[in-house]
Amino acid sequence: MDVFLVLLLLSAFCVPTASFPNIYYFVNENMTWDEANAYCIKEYLGLAQITYPENNTALVNTPAGVYTGKAWIGLHIDVGWAWLDGRPPTYYSWSPGQPLNTGPGYCVFTNYRGWYSVKCTEMLGFICFDGSDYIVNNTYVTWNEAKISCKNKNSTLAQILDVETFDKVRRVVDKEKEIWIGLSFSPVWFWSETQQISTFMNWKTGQPNNEFHCAAILVGDGTWTTEPCIKQYPFFCYAVYKSKKTVVSMNIQTDVDLENPDNQAALMQQLQATLAKQGVTDFKVTWTKQPVQKSRKKLDDACLNV
Structure with missing residues (x-):
């Protein structure tokens, strides 16, 4: 019967939640x-x-x-410039020469061609998004009134985050119609250290x-x-939280040849299943075959017979 020394290198974050350590x-x-x-x-x-x-x-x-x-x-x-959820735009579709005005109190409307910045108190139509469809409302309101109206209809003033979304908006907007979208020059809250x-x-x-x-x-x-x-x-x-590593060693006595790749794979599956139950999923395994040693009693007997 062979004896193998198995070393487990376990590593993990000591965190109360996986979302942010x-x-x-x-x-x-x-x-x-x-x-x-x-x-x-x-x-x-x-x-x-x-x-x-x-x-x-x-x-x-x-x-x-x-x-x-x-x-x-x-x-x-x-x-x-920020969308209603506080995100700064990563995509813009300004019309040539726009934005003419930036600063608190300015909001964005779009027509078929592109975006324009104007005072948020201007009276325009608006477009809402209900999670699946873009819905144009031809009632003339301020930007803030448009935001509230969309919210009251369980939707949001449309956010145009990429060219594909703008194409969808264009399909439902009359070519000469001017409608509010959910972009305004507004306060953005961010974290001091990460700048997120x-x-x-x-x-x-x-x-x-x-x-x-x-x-x-x-x-x-x-x-x-x-x-x-x-x-x-x-x-x-x-x-x-810092990551930590722990080395665990164990001796396994077995008649199975652990130098055989198939037997190694079977042992790995068993170890993974056992450790997963304990919440450990990140580990490495190495093993070495230990030389067979005579017991102490047999060694003493051998000395007496010399």
Whole structure:
């Protein structure tokens, strides 16, 4: 019977959720947003980034003593062209010479040929998207009224993210018709360290108030508010969990020839199934055949017979 030494190299992230491997630290010192951000960059990675609901839960569950008030997170504001969901455009179809005007208070309409920027208070038709169809409404309204009207119909003011979508819109728009789309020059919230546009939001009712440019979390309930960046609050920093590796060795006594590739594959399947039940999926296996050793008693007997 052969004895094989099997070495398992196990590696994994020590994370509470697979969505974003962050760990949070509460710093109970009052600082402005900029001061808190500088502190977190120096001591950790930066102010807390929250990109999934699980992250928000993890942050709220981070020990903060008896504190339940506001604390800075790494969300702050900039302005630019943005779709209704906060994403900056990666595709544009401006008509020649456009956009003539940029800045807060300007929105975008389209006709058959391309896009134009005008004051959001202009009165135009609009186009909604209900998840499957683009629906033109010929009622003349402001951009904000168009947004609300689409929402009341369980749809959204159309977002044109690529040329294929614009082709679909063109098919339902009269050639000379001017209609609002869901693009405006508006505040964009993004994370300080990663510079990612925030797609997950957990604003308190009535927020965000885009008059203020920095965001805080209410530790008591996990909702977010906008605050003047010069206010002083405690804050949350974040870091990334490190991966760890563990080597596990075991001796296997078997009559099966593990040098045979078919037998190796069968053993691998058994190990994978066993480890998967324990939540381990990332591992490497090596094995070596151990020399057969005589027992200590047999060695002692051999010495006595010399």
